[in-house]
Amino acid sequence: MAILTEKNSTLKVLITGANGLLGQKLMEQLTSDSKVEVIGTGKGKARLSGLGKKNFQWKEMDVTDRTQILEVFAEIKPDAVIHTAAMTQVDDCEKDQDQCRKANVDAVLNLIEACRIFDSHLVHLSTDFIFDGEAGPYSEEAQPNPINYYGWTKLEAENLIKESGIRWTIVRTVLVYGIANDMSRSNIILWVKKSLEEGKTIKVVNDQWRTPTLAEDLAAGCILVVKKGELGIFNISGKDFLTPFDMAIQTADYFGLDKSLITEVDSTLFTQPAKRPPKTGFVIDKAEKVLGYNPKSFTEGIAILSKQLKLADS
Ligand SMILES: NC(=O)C1=CN([C@@H]2O[C@H](COP(=O)(O)OP(=O)(O)OC[C@H]3O[C@@H](n4cnc5c(N)ncnc54)[C@H](OP(=O)(O)O)[C@@H]3O)[C@@H](O)[C@H]2O)C=CC1
Numbered sequence: 001m002a003i004l005t006e007k008n009s010t011l012k013v014l015i016t017g018a019n020g021l022l023g024q025k026l027m028e029q030l031t032s033d034s035k036v037e038v039i040g041t042g043k044g045k046a047r048l049s050g051l052g053k054k055n056f057q058w059k060e061m062d063v064t065d066r067t068q069i070l071e072v073f074a075e076i077k078p079d080a081v082i083h084t085a086a087m088t089q090v091d092d093c094e095k096d097q098d099q100c101r102k103a104n105v106d107a108v109l110n111l112i113e114a115c116r117i118f119d120s121h122l123v124h125l126s127t128d129f130i131f132d133g134e135a136g137p138y139s140e141e142a143q144p145n146p147i148n149y150y151g152w153t154k155l156e157a158e159n160l161i162k163e164s165g166i167r168w169t170i171v172r173t174v175l176v177y178g179i180a181n182d183m184s185r186s187n188i189i190l191w192v193k194k195s196l197e198e199g200k201t202i203k204v205v206n207d208q209w210r211t212p213t214l215a216e217d218l219a220a221g222c223i224l225v226v227k228k229g230e231l232g233i234f235n236i237s238g239k240d241f242l243t244p245f246d247m248a249i250q251t252a253d254y255f256g257l258d259k260s261l262i263t264e265v266d267s268t269l270f271t272q273p274a275k276r277p278p279k280t281g282f283v284i285d286k287a288e289k290v291l292g293y294n295p296k297s298f299t300e301g302i303a304i305l306s307k308q309l310k311l312a313d314s
Pocket residue numbers: 016017018019020021022023041042043044061062063064083084085086087088089103107125126127128172173174175176177183184185
């Protein structure tokens with residue numbers, strides 16, 4: 001059901017967590033879209049830099065603050081909300097479960113309430129970590145079974161949304177990579193590139209499987225969902241099924257870095273505080289067919305990232 005009709009020629013879209021990697025890409029793409037009025041929100045001041053001279057609207061909105069959310073919604077009355085805000089450091093989530101639940105579950109209850117009052121379409125970002133990784137890559141119909149606390153909170157949020165009665169779409173993605181300003185967390189290409197440039201030896205696993213996702217593609221997929229008003233669950237990720245070891249080697253090759261610093265290990269030799277589901281990744285046929293979603297390959301993604309890094313250094 002396309003909600004962008006001739007009558008209401010512009011769509012008012014509110015972004016939560018707009019200082020984040022995905023949030024910044026959404027702001028970049030939507031501030032260049034004449035059919036959309038975009039409002040960025042975040043915990044504090046805007047930390048965006050990729051917008052050049054473009055004007056943009058910003059509202060401070062901590063998604064754990066119900067009063068602040070209702071005030072912002074009453075002022076903006078968004079047609080759609082792309083909810084990217086979350087606690088995304090998976091190991092921190094395992095250690096500080098209270099904080100993680102507040103940011104990833106309680107916040108969603110606040111947003112559901114606001115979307116119900118103002119009839120806003122909620123587009124919620126979710127993750128491959130709702131699965132146990134025994135049988136990836138996953139379709140939208142697969143049975144969730146999270147194996148870490150972050151994944152549990154993201155599944156809990158999905159379940160609250162599914163039973164909310166509001167207009168909702170869940171966008172599931174995996175291992176997002178890209179570059180943004182003043183990032184609150186790194187991602188695999190940047191971390192491998194930086195480690196090798198510093199001459200550090202890194203252990204990289206060869207028995208976890210992902211479909212890594214370029215942040216720009218994820219943003220484009222979310223925007224397709226909003227403009228088409230499509231509801232339900234969509235897998236929006238890259239199309240290449242790779243291990244972190246594959247990704248590290250491709251990154252070293254592309255940037256001409258020393259591959260001998262990369263030690264290939266399995267997950268028994270490399271552990272993190274929070275367990276990682278071994279084999280995830282997504283089947284993206286539905287997004288390709290229904291939305292016309294068309295992601296870059298991992299190699300194309302590295303090239304795009306490289307150009308952005310060169311621009312940032314110039
Ligand atoms: N990155 C990935 O690999 C994947 C991400 N996802 C999901 O996609 C979404 C976006 O991820 P990504 O952009 O990579 O994450 P980032 O960590 O880059 O961005 C998350 C943003 O949320 C903000 N935030 C955290 N708590 C609050 C709060 N209480 N109120 C307002 N804003 C808050 C952070 O603010 P600040 O910057 O100030 O800390 C940050 O800017 C998340 O929902 C995540 O779960 C799903 C699968 C993979």
